[in-house]
Amino acid sequence: HHHHHHHPGAFFRYMRQQCIKQELICKWIDPEQLSNPKKSCNKTFSTMHELVTHVSVEHVGGPEQSNHVCFWEECPREGKPFKAKYKLVNHIRVHTGEKPFPCPFPGCGKVFARSENLKIHKRTHTGEKPFQCEFEGCDRRFANSSDRKKHMHVHTSDKPYLCKMCDKSYTHPSSLRKHMKVHESSPQGSESSPAASSGYESSTPPGLVSPSAEPQSSSNLSP
Incomplete structure (x- = not known):
């Protein structure tokens, strides 16, 4: 009676299958049957592989099937045929969960x-990221087409030109170019103090115009 102990793995695997005996039920409704209302197949299977094999062999049939219709119970396609068998096979996974x-x-x-x-x-x-944004001048790329589509709305809005450094966007490329100078200027907060329009006009006495005042001049271009 102790022979189980040599293969505990196999034994427990067997036990586990007994416990979680999942019931997979075939809900294909054969359109040929005479009974009314038509009944679903209702064969049960304990593994997905068995169910899938059963559906493809017994119900979907071989290449002789010219009509690729899903007859699964309550299928939302309501008998609309597929153009090819492989499409029907793919679709049936919606029902089997394969x-x-x-x-x-x-x-x-x-x-x-x-x-x-x-x-x-x-x-x-x-x-x-194979999907590149098709908007001229935008080089954003995405892993899938739906993310790219979501992104496109930033361009179709009334301010399609968006700054890559921050989240500001502009109606015209020229405004964006002006704004970009903010990011080019020296990082010690010079953009926060806009200088007078020409940079040197009134704020600095002529004697103090030194190279250190340079960065200020570009900031007056920020919008």
Whole structure:
């Protein structure tokens, strides 16, 4: 009776499967059946793999199926066909909850139903940003197209020219260029004291015009 102790791993694995016996139910409603109202398949499976195999073999069928319609119970598509079988197969994952695309990065553990979503997710690890803002003169890049779309509204607003250093934005590129001088000027707070319009006019007596007064002159361009 002690033979279990040689393989505790296998034994506990078996036990655990018994405890968490998940019930996966096939809710495909075969349109061919004669009974009314039509009943769903209702076969139960303990693993996702079995359910998915069952659905694709028994219900979706092979290449002879010319019509790619999802007959899962209460499917929101309401019988609207897909153009290709692989699209139907991808779609059925919405119902089964199958997520066959795991993130390969160690410790991440996220899984995805669609390879496209995994591809986008992987960029959070790689830092890849293939989507560039198409607005002229803007070089912001994004990991996915929806972030780029969100960003575009800053350009379509009435002040599309935005400062890269702070969050000010301007209607005209010339105003932005003027404003940028604020950031170029010396960092010791010179921009906070706007000098007179030409820089030297009234504030400094002519004798005191020294190189140290230079930075002030650029700050009068700040808007």
